[in-house]
Amino acid sequence: MPKRILIAEDEPYIVESLTFLLQREGHVVTAVSDGAAVLPAIGRVKPDLLVLDIMLPTSNGFEILSRLRGTAELESLPVLALTAKGLESDRRRMVDLGVDDFVTKPFSNKDLVGRVTRLLDAPRRAKPHRRDGQAADAQP
Amino acid sequence: MARFPPGRLIREQRQKRRMTQASLAAAVGISAPYLNLIEHDKRPIGGALLHRIAAALAVEPGHFAGGEDVRLAQDLLELARTLSGVIADEAQALQLAAVFPDWARAIVQLHRSYRDTAEIALALSDRLSQDSTLIELSHALLSRVAAIRSFAEILEQHPDLERAQRRRFSGIVASEADRLGGGVRAMVELLGTPPGSNFEVAPNDEVDEYINYHNNYFPDLEDAAERLRHHLCSGDHLPSQAIAQRLADHGVEVIEDYDGVAGGVNATSPIRIDAGRSEASRRFILARHLVGLEHADLLARLADDPRLITSDAARTLSRRALANYLAGALLLPYETFLAAAEAWRYDIDRLAHHFGSSFEQAAHRLVTLRRPDAEGIPFAFLRSDPAGNLSKRFSTVGLRMPRFGGACPLWPLYSAFRSPERVVAQLAVMPEGERYLLAARCISKRAAGFGQVETLYSIMIGCDASHRARIVYGDGFTGSHGASVTEAGFSCRSCSRSACPQRAHPAILASDRQKEASADAPP
Numbered sequence: 001m002p003k004r005i006l007i008a009e010d011e012p013y014i015v016e017s018l019t020f021l022l023q024r025e026g027h028v029v030t031a032v033s034d035g036a037a038v039l040p041a042i043g044r045v046k047p048d049l050l051v052l053d054i055m056l057p058t059s060n061g062f063e064i065l066s067r068l069r070g071t072a073e074l075e076s077l078p079v080l081a082l083t084a085k086g087l088e089s090d091r092r093r094m095v096d097l098g099v100d101d102f103v104t105k106p107f108s109n110k111d112l113v114g115r116v117t118r119l120l121d122a123p124r125r126a127k128p129h130r131r132d133g134q135a136a137d138a139q140p
Numbered sequence: 141m142a143r144f145p146p147g148r149l150i151r152e153q154r155q156k157r158r159m160t161q162a163s164l165a166a167a168v169g170i171s172a173p174y175l176n177l178i179e180h181d182k183r184p185i186g187g188a189l190l191h192r193i194a195a196a197l198a199v200e201p202g203h204f205a206g207g208e209d210v211r212l213a214q215d216l217l218e219l220a221r222t223l224s225g226v227i228a229d230e231a232q233a234l235q236l237a238a239v240f241p242d243w244a245r246a247i248v249q250l251h252r253s254y255r256d257t258a259e260i261a262l263a264l265s266d267r268l269s270q271d272s273t274l275i276e277l278s279h280a281l282l283s284r285v286a287a288i289r290s291f292a293e294i295l296e297q298h299p300d301l302e303r304a305q306r307r308r309f310s311g312i313v314a315s316e317a318d319r320l321g322g323g324v325r326a327m328v329e330l331l332g333t334p335p336g337s338n339f340e341v342a343p344n345d346e347v348d349e350y351i352n353y354h355n356n357y358f359p360d361l362e363d364a365a366e367r368l369r370h371h372l373c374s375g376d377h378l379p380s381q382a383i384a385q386r387l388a389d390h391g392v393e394v395i396e397d398y399d400g401v402a403g404g405v406n407a408t409s410p411i412r413i414d415a416g417r418s419e420a421s422r423r424f425i426l427a428r429h430l431v432g433l434e435h436a437d438l439l440a441r442l443a444d445d446p447r448l449i450t451s452d453a454a455r456t457l458s459r460r461a462l463a464n465y466l467a468g469a470l471l472l473p474y475e476t477f478l479a480a481a482e483a484w485r486y487d488i489d490r491l492a493h494h495f496g497s498s499f500e501q502a503a504h505r506l507v508t509l510r511r512p513d514a515e516g517i518p519f520a521f522l523r524s525d526p527a528g529n530l531s532k533r534f535s536t537v538g539l540r541m542p543r544f545g546g547a548c549p550l551w552p553l554y555s556a557f558r559s560p561e562r563v564v565a566q567l568a569v570m571p572e573g574e575r576y577l578l579a580a581r582c583i584s585k586r587a588a589g590f591g592q593v594e595t596l597y598s599i600m601i602g603c604d605a606s607h608r609a610r611i612v613y614g615d616g617f618t619g620s621h622g623a624s625v626t627e628a629g630f631s632c633r634s635c636s637r638s639a640c641p642q643r644a645h646p647a648i649l650a651s652d653r654q655k656e657a658s659a660d661a662p663p
Contacts, residue, residue, distance in 0.1 A: 011283040013312050017290035024298075055279045084282045105286040109293045 006047035035059030146204035147181035343454035357510035365469035427467035575605035
């Protein structure tokens with residue numbers, strides 16, 4: 001079943017190659033190139049997965065991820081981050097902010113498509129605030 | 141430390157005096173074969189016999205204690221401790237320094253070169269992780285490479301591409317390769333400067349290195365200070381009036397006012413001193429001017445060391461550093477100060493009060509108590525401002541003060557800012573297990589008037605923990621029970637404590653396996 005994927009990346013050729021690869025897998029792909037356009041695009045497209053580059057103009061990947069994880073209806077949206085090799089501290093920071101997986105540039109197409117597929121097939125992760133609520137409900 | 145094997149030094153002195161083994165042996169009342177064994181360090185030698193040999197060779201018995209060779213052995217030990225899997229054996233280090241001093245020196249020099257290179261790598265790594273221009277440029281380069289790789293794989297793995305698509309993707313690979321070339325050139329321009337000028341040592345670092353090379357002890361300056369002090373006073377405290385009077389004899393007037401700027405324009409112009417400064421600070425400034433006047437040639441000669449001082453800026457700074465040293469030696473005379481330090485267990489506040497100096501002056505003087513026949517505890521020294529900028533780095537064997545970037549955030553150097561005017565002590569254990577006693581205090585450099593900026597520094601001294609029973613700051617850490625030990629390091633970059641909550645940078649000297657484990661950690 002086709003899924004909707006939003007790509008947030010400001011390098012047009014990377015967008016083009018990702019679009020080609022993910023469309024070949026049967027997905028519907030939308031792309032934005034500016035950080036400020038990501039959240040409005042999510043509201044419009046309602047993606048099943050966000051491919052997020054860290055170095056975006058206006059609002060970077062860290063800020064976007066932080067806002068996503070702080071928004072109740074978006075906190076479980078799977079996010080695959082694109083990071084640059086050699087900046088391992090970026091990866092650690094993305095993990096802390098709740099990224100689901102990441103791919104390091106320059107990436108292998110097979111690896112990227114495999115990770116996208118795994119994230120789309122994986123069950124949505126439980127929302128922390130809902131777990132708290134259940135725990136509270138369970139109290140006598 | 142184990143005892144220095146004196147055999148080579150005895151042999152050298154005997155040959156220098158053209159004595160045979162038989163004649164020296166006869167002079168000291170032993171057999172020639174026994175002397176031969178002593179000269180090859182095959183027999184231990186007691187104090188009485190060593191004194192007889194020294195007398196026969198007309199040298200001080202202390203000559204055979206090693207001196208510089210012992211320092212060389214200490215350098216070897218420090219080197220060995222930084223290498224995992226190498227057991228640092230004192231006796232072997234002494235043996236190597238005693239028997240093959242040239243080889244030992246070569247090993248130490250090689251290790252210093254390696255260490256400097258590693259530190260440059262650390263600095264570069266820091267630059268790469270913090271320089272926004274470099275980060276953007278490297279990200280752009282990696283994006284170019286990512287696009288090239290992705291389209292190359294598509295071209296290879298998708299034979300069913302339409303002709304127009306194939307032509308477009310090939311064109312993208314070619315144009316991205318061109319842009320990649322431009323990006324690489326921009327990176328080279330950003331990083332590239334003529335060979336040799338990339339990593340010029342900063343003048344401050346050269347001076348620190350120069351002072352460390354001399355083990356922070358300058359006998360010529362100590363002698364000059366003693367002679368000058370003899371003319372000025374007889375007690376422990378040298379009053380500033382005596383210094384001002386001596387300056388007046390040189391025709392130099394001292395003017396104190398609240399807008400004053402320390403220092404005269406030239407040798408005989410009036411010295412203007414900010415009256416808001418503490419008495420200790422004013423006295424030190426006067427002393428520095430006086431020694432600059434009386435020992436200008438000596439200071440210039442010592443500072444002009446082409447092996448270690450390579451620029452005019454560094455030469456000027458080293459002359460100033462040596463003038464500070466000489467002023468410190470004048471105000472805090474070596475033997476009296478060492479005796480007081482030992483008697484008062486290196487209580488810096490007490491020493492400062494007794495000698496009328498500042499905390500920093502007294503702490504700095506402790507670091508210079510390195511006279512071979514009358515050494516104090518070997519202390520390292522480090523100063524930080526509230527922003528963490530480090531200065532006055534003086535290392536000891538094992539306890540190396542970081543040259544680039546910050547020190548370990550767990551050191552009391554930083555926590556001292558939270559407790560002004562109080563010494564904060566710490567027993568720190570390093571990742572390799574070495575222990576050091578560290579003590580720091582935050583000081584204000586100036587009694588500020590309203591609206592004037594107060595200058596704050598934290599001053600830290602440190603030594604091997606084995607000395608802690610002799611030091612007042614070690615009192616909380618001497619018992620076997622209840623001594624709190626802080627698991628610290630030297631700097632984040634060189635520290636392997638991956639779970640440290642205060643870690644500011646990843647460790648680049650960690651093993652590759654550790655790095656891979658960290659990079660591959662699941663989200």
